Each structure stands twice: as C-alpha cells, then as structure tokens.
Amino acid sequence: MIKVENVSFSFPQKDLFHNISFTLEEGQHCAFIGASGSGKSTLIEIIIDPEKYLFDGKLEIAPHCRIGYVSQLSQLDQQGELTVFEYIGKEFLQLQGEIASICTEMETSSDIDSLLEKYQQALDAFQAIGGDDFESNINKKLNLANLNHHRDLMISKLSGGEFKLIQVIKEMLTGSDLMIMDEPDVFLDFENLNALKNLINSHKGILLIATHSRYLLHHCFNKVLHLENKELQEFNGRYIDYNFSLLQSKIELQELSMADTEEIERNEVLIDRLRANATYNSEASRGKALNARVKIQERLEARRIKLPFVDIKQPEINFTIEKEMEETIALKVKDYSVAFDDILLEKVNFEIESTDKVALIGPNGTGKTTLLREIFKNNHPSIEINSDISVSYLSQLQGEMINEDNTILEEFFETGFKTEQEIMSYVSSYGFSEEIVRQKIGSLSGGEKNLLQIAKISVRKANILLLDEPTSHLDTYSQLALEKAIESYKGAILMISHDYYTIANCMDYVLIIENKTVRKMNIRKFRKLIYASHFNKDYLEIEQKRKALEMNIQLALNDNNFVLAKTTSEELEALIKLS
Missing domain, CATH: 3.40.50.300 (P-loop containing nucleotide triphosphate hydrolases)
Incomplete structure (x- = not known):
C-alpha cells in the first residue's frame, strides 16, 4: 500500500532523517515511535502531502489509496452547530442527499442519460465508503467508544477528549485505506484512552499511529517503526517484543563494544611504546611499525559499535529545592x-x-x-x-x-x-x-x-x-x-x-x-x-516481574556481567511469552 525507499529530508537548521525505508501493508497496525523532535510528524506530513516537500528518495503510494488523518490538534471550536451523528456522518449524508436530489430531478427531466451518469457516480462514491450500512456502523463505533449516549449531542458540548474520539471514529468510517494519527492520545483521560484502544484494535484497515502512550504501545499494534538519530528501523511484531529485541541487542553490542575498547586500550599501549622507541631510534622500520599500528587503531575507532536505537540518552531531569522543610x-x-x-x-x-x-x-x-x-x-x-x-x-x-x-x-x-x-x-x-x-x-x-x-x-x-x-x-x-x-x-x-x-x-x-x-x-x-x-488479572504481576528483570539486566550490564545479563534475559523472554 505504501513504500518508502531511501528517503532523506532536512530543514535548513537540522537534518531529520537519512535514507530511511519501510513499507505499510494490509492488516498492519503500526506504532510510530522515537524521541521528541526526531521528525515523526514531518514524515507523516510528507506521506500525506508529498508535493509540499522537497525530499530525496522514493515514496510510492498505491493508486486510489485513500488516506485518513487525525492530527495532534483538536479543532472543536471550528465545527459549527452539528450533532455528533451529523459530524461523523457528514460525507455519507451529503452523498445520500445528492442521490435523493438526482432521483427527484429525474422525475421531471428529459435529460435522463446525464442524470443516470450522475446518479451512478454518486452511488459508487456512497458504496465505496460503506454507505449502505453507515448508520449502523456509526452506532457500533459510538458504542465501542462508550459515546452512544452522545449521538444527538451538539459537537460544541463535547470535551476535548470526547471530540478527539469522534474525530477518530469519523476517519475510520469514511473508507480510508490508510489511517494516520499523530499522537491521538494526548490529554485523553483514562476512560477515553481505553476507548481509543478499543477503536484501534477493532479497525480493519492499515493504521500508522505516532504515540508515546505506554498504555497504547503495550495493548495495540503488530508492527513498530522506530525513528531515532536520523535512522529508522521497522519491526514486525508487538511493541513488548520489540523492546525485548532492543534489550538483547544492547547486551550483544555492549559485549562487543567492551571487547573493542579493550583492544583499543592494548593498541594504545603499543603505540606509546613504539612512539617512544622511534624518538630515540630513527630506523625506518620502527617508523613503519608505528604507522601500521596507528592505522590499526584508526580502523578500530572507526568500527566502534554505534547504537542509534539501543543507546538512547535519557534527559537528566533533576528537581531540587532551595532548602528542605520540616513536615508541614x-x-x-x-x-x-x-x-x-x-x-x-x-x-x-x-x-x-x-x-x-x-x-x-x-x-x-x-x-x-x-x-x-x-x-x-x-x-x-x-x-x-x-x-x-x-x-x-x-x-x-x-x-x-x-x-x-x-x-x-x-x-x-x-x-x-x-x-x-x-x-x-x-x-x-x-x-x-x-x-x-x-x-x-x-x-x-x-x-x-x-x-x-x-x-x-x-x-x-x-x-x-x-x-x-x-x-x-x-x-x-x-x-x-x-x-x-x-x-x-x-x-x-x-x-x-x-x-x-x-x-x-x-x-x-x-x-x-x-x-x-x-x-x-x-x-x-x-x-x-x-x-x-x-x-486482565495477571497483568499486574507479570508487569512487576518484567520490570524487575529489566532492572536486573541493566545492573548486570553496569557491572559488565554479560553471563548474568544473558541468563536474566532468557527469564524475561519466557515471561514475555505469557503476556
């Protein structure tokens, strides 16, 4: 449905991503993750409106692919006086009205052929977005989001969180082949967040959702796109499995990195020794040995393990107070x-x-x-x-x-x-x-x-x-x-x-x-x-055990105890299979 191949994009003051590639296909509910400012929203905008951006690489979108979009920003105050049902069903109701108008016109017009063509076009458009069952489908989605009691309420009376869910329902019901949401969870209370989870998991089409919500990440999605440090990797599977694969990679890469570091340190000792000898002895062979060893060192430095996805630096947030107070x-x-x-x-x-x-x-x-x-x-x-x-x-x-x-x-x-x-x-x-x-x-x-x-x-x-x-x-x-x-x-x-x-x-x-x-x-x-x-009743216990094992792995890595880290990761893998 969507193929992104070696795409690069920069702003004048910042490179966002370089040679990134991925695909989105039928049945995929994809979580789009990455650090703040890494370029997720920009990449979404490029997919939605590629003509607006000058980017390198190829973006292939299947012909007639219909893309729906729910932005970070709610526009509740711009909606006018519509009921929830009228707002969600606006496109259906317009086409329904157009079909009825054409039928009325055919009763008195002599230009039947032209009207029949218009009628067929409107009917095809109506059926393409599931118009035959649109009222029933709206009711089902409202029930799923626990908003059925708001069906006849004016849009202006909704809270911001409720309106966000209504936007999601509207886009889901208008026949999008690919639906993109940019942080739809922001400011949702827990009941509405749970309703969003239900809507996501019930959707039959392709989803691409940029989110930082740990609740959604752990309970939705069968694919992960991770944009970090100008690079992107895709993972077919659950977010919890992706996190585990990152942890395994961290253990392997840290072990390799430690071996490289030890080799670099040994080489530095040899270079210092050769450099000292060359100072007192000008034989050409000693200079060649030194140059050869320096080149080896440069190669070792160049191949140092780079960790764009597994070694992401957390900000160092530190809340302090001027003076501690007695309990009061x-x-x-x-x-x-x-x-x-x-x-x-x-x-x-x-x-x-x-x-x-x-x-x-x-x-x-x-x-x-x-x-x-x-x-x-x-x-x-x-x-x-x-x-x-x-x-x-x-x-x-x-x-x-x-x-x-x-x-x-x-x-x-x-x-x-x-x-x-x-x-x-x-x-x-x-x-x-x-x-x-x-x-x-x-x-x-x-x-x-x-x-x-x-x-x-x-x-x-x-x-x-x-x-x-x-x-x-x-x-x-x-x-x-x-x-x-x-x-x-x-x-x-x-x-x-x-x-x-x-x-x-x-x-x-x-x-x-x-x-x-x-x-x-x-x-x-x-x-x-x-x-x-x-x-579910086992979630709390499993989640607590998972966190404890992840902490133990991190402590083992801090001590460079790779045997313990690997043993503990096997325990963690067995636990994840239960979730």
Missing part, C-alpha cells in the same frame, strides 16, 4: 468552587503536606486545570499556600509559560543565567543541542516544548511543583526520566495526569474528582481500581 502543611484548599456555564467543582477540600506527591485525576472537562491555575495564581480566598513555600507551574498550554517567539537561549537568559556557556551546559543535559538553542521555541516539537518547560521549572528550585499533564508529548525515554526526577524530589507535587504509569509509579495518593468534588484514594486502591477495569 504546604497547601490548603477549603470550600473551593468554580463554575462556567455549569458548576464544575463545589466545596472542594484537601490539604497537601510539604513532601506529598499527589495526582489530581478525573474526566476531561471537570475543572482540574482551572483549579491548578488558581493555586498557582494564589489569589483565591479558598486557597492558602504556606508563606515559606515557593511554587513552580507547568502548563499544558505550553505558550502560557514559555515565550514561543524566544530562542532557548533568550528564554534561559530571562531565568537568570549570565552566559551562553552556562545555558548550553544546563540545557544540553536535557538533550538540547547547540544547533537547537538558537531556534525559535515555536519551531520545536510538542515534546521538546514540554521538556523545555520542565527544564525551566527545574531552575527555580521551588518547594511545590504544579504539573498539568507533564508527560504529554514526551517520548518514553523522557517519561522515564521524569518519573525518576519526581521520585527523588524532596518537595511537594500536585500533578494532573491521565498517564496511569506515571501515577502508579510516582505518586503517594490520588485526589479523584467525582460528583463535583474530590475524594482521596491511596495508590494501592487506585491500582486495583484501574486493573479491575482495564487489565
């Missing part, structure tokens, strides 16, 4: 209420202590972001922040906390850095290279902007971090780095998140929004609640 109440919310057209929250009460790590969760559109923003502003009578506490805020609206017209350098000069060298030293640990720091922030990917926000709040050394969807757009490596930083942070965190993994791995407890107020739940109970609803 850091934040108190008492009888807080907020309403827009309807009451969202009413008489909300909770307290957070100075080292509590708390997740604020609930369906999309229930007032979570409004509450977090009010806490940051700290001018609401129902909100009290300890006077000794400093606060930093990460917004899901990235332009709210970073100036997208600034370069990265300009943004960090505004935080108090004095020199470019200081800024470069700091941001390089977050993965920002010298070529990127002079770009406008607006040109960065969504994941890079979020990582930049994280780097910026880290500078402030605040006692409370207010994090609104901090994992959104972040690649999986950055998500893991963020989790490590949260675990080691000595202050308090109040975090809005729909990422089950981050909540389960890092938080002390959750505040769940229900019936316009919040209730406290410990992590153990929260995990049981989620697993009962969305995972």
Whole structure:
C-alpha cells in the first residue's frame, strides 16, 4: 500500500532523517515511535502531502489509496452547530442527499442519460465508503467508544477528549485505506484512552499511529517503526517484543563494544611504546611499525559499535529545592468552587503536606486545570499556600509559560543565567543541542516544548511543583526520566495526569474528582481500581516481574556481567511469552 525507499529530508537548521525505508501493508497496525523532535510528524506530513516537500528518495503510494488523518490538534471550536451523528456522518449524508436530489430531478427531466451518469457516480462514491450500512456502523463505533449516549449531542458540548474520539471514529468510517494519527492520545483521560484502544484494535484497515502512550504501545499494534538519530528501523511484531529485541541487542553490542575498547586500550599501549622507541631510534622500520599500528587503531575507532536505537540518552531531569522543610502543611484548599456555564467543582477540600506527591485525576472537562491555575495564581480566598513555600507551574498550554517567539537561549537568559556557556551546559543535559538553542521555541516539537518547560521549572528550585499533564508529548525515554526526577524530589507535587504509569509509579495518593468534588484514594486502591477495569488479572504481576528483570539486566550490564545479563534475559523472554 505504501513504500518508502531511501528517503532523506532536512530543514535548513537540522537534518531529520537519512535514507530511511519501510513499507505499510494490509492488516498492519503500526506504532510510530522515537524521541521528541526526531521528525515523526514531518514524515507523516510528507506521506500525506508529498508535493509540499522537497525530499530525496522514493515514496510510492498505491493508486486510489485513500488516506485518513487525525492530527495532534483538536479543532472543536471550528465545527459549527452539528450533532455528533451529523459530524461523523457528514460525507455519507451529503452523498445520500445528492442521490435523493438526482432521483427527484429525474422525475421531471428529459435529460435522463446525464442524470443516470450522475446518479451512478454518486452511488459508487456512497458504496465505496460503506454507505449502505453507515448508520449502523456509526452506532457500533459510538458504542465501542462508550459515546452512544452522545449521538444527538451538539459537537460544541463535547470535551476535548470526547471530540478527539469522534474525530477518530469519523476517519475510520469514511473508507480510508490508510489511517494516520499523530499522537491521538494526548490529554485523553483514562476512560477515553481505553476507548481509543478499543477503536484501534477493532479497525480493519492499515493504521500508522505516532504515540508515546505506554498504555497504547503495550495493548495495540503488530508492527513498530522506530525513528531515532536520523535512522529508522521497522519491526514486525508487538511493541513488548520489540523492546525485548532492543534489550538483547544492547547486551550483544555492549559485549562487543567492551571487547573493542579493550583492544583499543592494548593498541594504545603499543603505540606509546613504539612512539617512544622511534624518538630515540630513527630506523625506518620502527617508523613503519608505528604507522601500521596507528592505522590499526584508526580502523578500530572507526568500527566502534554505534547504537542509534539501543543507546538512547535519557534527559537528566533533576528537581531540587532551595532548602528542605520540616513536615508541614504546604497547601490548603477549603470550600473551593468554580463554575462556567455549569458548576464544575463545589466545596472542594484537601490539604497537601510539604513532601506529598499527589495526582489530581478525573474526566476531561471537570475543572482540574482551572483549579491548578488558581493555586498557582494564589489569589483565591479558598486557597492558602504556606508563606515559606515557593511554587513552580507547568502548563499544558505550553505558550502560557514559555515565550514561543524566544530562542532557548533568550528564554534561559530571562531565568537568570549570565552566559551562553552556562545555558548550553544546563540545557544540553536535557538533550538540547547547540544547533537547537538558537531556534525559535515555536519551531520545536510538542515534546521538546514540554521538556523545555520542565527544564525551566527545574531552575527555580521551588518547594511545590504544579504539573498539568507533564508527560504529554514526551517520548518514553523522557517519561522515564521524569518519573525518576519526581521520585527523588524532596518537595511537594500536585500533578494532573491521565498517564496511569506515571501515577502508579510516582505518586503517594490520588485526589479523584467525582460528583463535583474530590475524594482521596491511596495508590494501592487506585491500582486495583484501574486493573479491575482495564487489565486482565495477571497483568499486574507479570508487569512487576518484567520490570524487575529489566532492572536486573541493566545492573548486570553496569557491572559488565554479560553471563548474568544473558541468563536474566532468557527469564524475561519466557515471561514475555505469557503476556
């Protein structure tokens, strides 16, 4: 259906990918992964509209291939007054209306041949997108996404997450041969994310989905495309199997790399000895021996194992505080209420202590972001922040906390850095290279902007971090780095998140929004609640064992104990076969 062969593309300031190749064929549900800023969205745009880009290589798309697309960005406010059914069925209803109009016209027209041709064209188009069963198919998809009760609701009344699912359903039902989605999971609450999983797994056509959602990666997809460090590799199989193959490669390559390193070190000793001898003895044979050994060293250096996919550097996220505090109440919310057209929250009460790590969760559109923003502003009578506490805020609206017209350098000069060298030293640990720091922030990917926000709040050394969807757009490596930083942070965190993994791995407890107020739940109970609803009964146990084995492999590799690493990887392989 789609064949990409030796495609290369660069922006003036950055090479994105070089000589990449892959195919997409019938029955494939493909996860498209890679670090933030690696070029996934650009490659998607090239596939959708190749005429717009000047690229090297070949892109072959089967004739009459119909491509559907769901972007990262929701356009809810541009949809006008349509019901959910009318929005999903717009193309079907238009063709249905056209067919009815032609039939009416044929009753009185003398130009029957022309009308019959129009009628056949409209009928063919209608049948090509499954028009005969379109109403039944819409109802089935709405039921699958648990949105059947919204069938006659105005689009404008949907939450952003619900509208994203409606967009997915619309594209799935209009006969696309290939459906492409660019991070469709961003900002979806867990119920909607689970609905997206169901929609993906029920779809019969080809899917190409760029995602960093660990939930989707572990529960959907039979193929993986991994774009990293300007290279791409494809893997036919599940994401969990792909991850295991990377781990096996890491063991093999690290062992080879260690052997190469030892050989290089031995050769360096010989070169130093030959160079010292040549200094005191000018015989031509000694100079030739030295030159020969130097050439051997150059070949060894040139063949050093390169690890574009298995040795991906995590950003070094580090949340620190100026001064650790004794255990005290850091934040108190008492009888807080907020309403827009309807009451969202009413008489909300909770307290957070100075080292509590708390997740604020609930369906999309229930007032979570409004509450977090009010806490940051700290001018609401129902909100009290300890006077000794400093606060930093990460917004899901990235332009709210970073100036997208600034370069990265300009943004960090505004935080108090004095020199470019200081800024470069700091941001390089977050993965920002010298070529990127002079770009406008607006040109960065969504994941890079979020990582930049994280780097910026880290500078402030605040006692409370207010994090609104901090994992959104972040690649999986950055998500893991963020989790490590949260675990080691000595202050308090109040975090809005729909990422089950981050909540389960890092938080002390959750505040769940229900019936316009919040209730406290410990992590153990929260995990049981989620697993009962969305995972099979063995998943938790297998997942915990898998993580422990992966950690043991990494510890063995840190000690260059390759025998133990290989033995443990065999245990891991047996466990993966159970999942």
